[in-house]
Amino acid sequence: MRILVLTDSYYPGRTACAIRMKVMVEKLRELGDEVHVLASDTSLEGKTDYVAPDYVHFFPVVMMGKKTVINRLKNNLSGSSGAVKAARKLGAFDVVIVTSPPLLMASAAMKIARTKNARLVFDVRDIWPDVGYEIGSFTESSIYGRVFACVASRAYKEADLITTVSDGKAKRIKELVSGSNAGKVQIVANGLDLDFLSQECDSLTIERFHLDRGPLCVYVGNIGLAQGLETVFLLAEHRPDVRFLLFGDGASKEKLEKEAHLLHLSNVSFCGQLDSRGVYTVLQNADLSYVPLVNSNLSDSIPTKMFEAIGCGCPVLLAAVGDSVQVLNDIGLGVSAAPEDIAGLKNGIDRLIGAPYKVIDRSNAAKYVAEKYSRQAEIERLSMLIHGL
Secondary structure: OEEEEEEOOOOOOOOHHHHHHHHHHHHHHHOOOEEEEEEEHHHHOOOOOOOOOOOEEEEOOOOOOOOOHHHHHHHHHHHHHHHHHHHHHHOOOOEEEEEEOOOHHHHHHHHHHHHHOOEEEEEEOOOOOHHHHHOOOOOOOOHHHHHHHHHHHHHHHHOOEEEEOOHHHHHHHHHHOOHHHHHHEEEOOOOEOHHHHHOOOOHHHHHHOOOOOOOEEEEEOOOOOOOOOOHHHHHHHHOOOOEEEEEOOOOOHHHHHHHHHHOOOOOEEEOOOOOHHHHHHHHHHOOEEEEEOOOOOOOOOOOHHHHHHHHOOOOEEEEOOOHHHHHHHHHOOEEEEOOOOHHHHHHHHHHHHHOOOOHHHHHHHHHHHHHHOEHHHHHHHHHHHHHOO
16 A cells, blocks of 8 residues: 555654654555655754655644644644645555644645545544643633534544554544444554664763662653643652652743752752663663653553653553553553552652562563563554555
8 A cells, every 4th residue: 555644743853753653654664565754844853964765754834932822733733734735746645644643633634635535544642632621721612622623523534544542542532433433443552662672771871860870760751731740849859869860851841940940859850852772771770760641631641651661671650540550550560649649659659669679570571561562563453454444
């Protein structure tokens, strides 16, 4: 098949979306399909020397700057328009795959699929606009809520296949679509990119961040509204003997840095962004990885960073309820508590620092997550679903 993958973020970007879509594209190409990528040029920020392969194409967008709702909307609308224009030059396709968020990219994908008479696959990583309601970005009655709800409804109706990453998300989407469309909803789970584990530790990263000096609790990922990283400060106050290193960037970083300064938390450091090898090095050397969600409303979310940590044998302190807790319990390398349960999170870090897992336990968990939660295996399942359309 000739497949077009439409995404906001792609390699050389380092977002979770970029990494996931790169694995998808490479695996589909390995399986024999001709796959082309259309991605936002924000993926190229800071990568002036990057030369894209001939099957990867970038379209221009209005840069977001500060992540307000208005700026995000401008960015998304320009991206939707840019994608439609760029797709005109790429010829015919059998299948168009679009990943969301951003939800407005689905609007572009519907236009492209109709124009090229192609099957449409709607890949839902997070259910918008519902997530916007759950983290308090906007309400159902707002203009954003009404517009996004309309776009989502149309995408569910027009898609030939709807994929999502967890049982909870699949159940919720089936409730949102009409009965005849529920059969289109299939799980293509998120998981661990096996190529991530093929790297070696970087001695310069170890030296730069003194990763050999513990106890060490790390956070690696987006520092945004959905993560609820304020709880790190409560844990840092509770355990002044533990170093808390936060790696990443996002809408909440500046606010959190100011708050840490006001609280005089000398054991909390914001360390900037890392490349893939840097992430691997940090997780290989940390005593635990903190994986939080902002509240219990996000019960169907399973953060990718949990798979990466456990794949490196790094125990997880998970602030969440629902699907991600079930996965962590299945793997068995970590402790969980609800995001609102501060006492439970404090007890969790005490357990992980005070009674660390044995080397054999870490090794077995890492092996198990690589075998059962392989992202490559899930893309093989996606390929079968696409070829069955």
